Amino acid sequence: MIAITDLEKSFGPKAVLRGITLEVPKGESLVVIGGSGTGKSVLLKCILGLVRPDGGSITLNGQDVTGKGREAFLARFGMLFQGGALFDSLTVWQNVAFRLVRGPDRRPRAEARAIAVEKLARVGLGADVADLHPAELSGGMQKRVGLARAIAADPEVIFFDEPTTGLDPIMAGVINDLIREIVAEMGATTITITHDMSSVRAIADKVAMLHAGKIRWHGPVAEMDSAEDPYLRQFITGAPEGPIETLR
């Protein structure tokens, strides 16, 4: 279980996270929604240790992940980045097998390549793309490769950062379905950040809405549409009028 308690982070005078408390039980899929600039990415980066929080704690199965436990946490972790974040200089299979050929649990390259090809097949890509470079792939294919890389080492925890950004609705639906299927197969605990409500409905077990650095609403996805919170309602409907201030 991932437990985030009273997490705080400011950049200069701007308080981005103001006491976030969340729990994600093992095997659950939490989707964090919220407008741009509400602190979703900072929350993710704090959990990953890319940004040092000012206060609060983050634990995985009771172990603190912000200090000495970070390496152990990352070893059981996979992530799909918004833009894919594939390494340009490596081929597709080398991207997917990146963790497999390095670190304490490294495997022979032939074995790592076989696992990479298997994971590529799991996300719907043939072995023929294994030796291409990321620049030779379409946006949708890059997302699939990023997903294959995220699951290559069979992680216990997976983060998805805007998994459908930049994709057409059909490809977004395909990626959402893939994420749902793979997460169910693996039994992984996941946190997803998205603006895309179709992703929320496809991926989430629970939804947390972040607004002004705090959790505004948190509950099962099945209760989201009937929730009366005006901020959540405005976000779901996309109405320009409402409590969330918008620039025109």
Place this chain on the structure above:
Amino acid sequence: MGGGLALLAPLAVLGRATLALLAGTGRLTLFVLQILRHALTPPWYLRELGQQLLHIGWLSLPVVGLTALFTGGALALQIYAGGSRFNAESVVPSIVAIGMTRELGPVLGGLMVAGRVAAAIAAEIGTMKVTEQIDALTTLSTNPIKYLAVPRVLAATLTLPVLVAVGDSIGIFGGFLVGTTRLGFDAATYLDNTADYLELWDVISGLIKGAAFGFIVAVMGCYHGMGSGRGARGVGRATTKAVVSASILILGANYLLTEVFFRA
């Protein structure tokens, strides 16, 4: 009261600039210490080191070689023209050899590699930063300094002395070509004069300078690449900063090393 504040304004600007300089120096020092620590502790990424040896060393040979060839030739012409004022034309071979090995080989080699390699490193790492590839490395349990900076710094530090040695040889050959075809030197005499006056320390001091300049080039490329701002403008600024700072540091380090090696 207002006049007093106005008088203090230049001091405030000076203070801010000094603090910024100290903070930057501190960040760079910590970055270098991290590189050294990661260079001495496993895991070592030998495949990446091999690739960087190829990119930084082998692919820089043409630019360093051409620079040295033309510089050696021009140096021979200049020394001949200057030496003829006091009947000292015969010093051309020895001065070309000493000038190339002690100064021009390492400095011009370092500056050419700074232009080619520091820019490439800063642009590559800067682009990796803005496209979240460096964050991805971290999430894949790979330290970005160990994976990106250490192989580049090691490769540049190891290959620049080799490039300098090749550049020295080509520069001396350039001087030989001009000396024998344009200035009327006998080939055997030219080679004898070169060998007689050139000392081993002239060559070795240049190679040590080359290693120092290689270290500077790669460190500045990595430092500015990893500190790159967002977007194309951020990467462009990082690239410019890497080349300018590497070039200035090379010239400064060259003076310091010359003082240390050849102080009268």
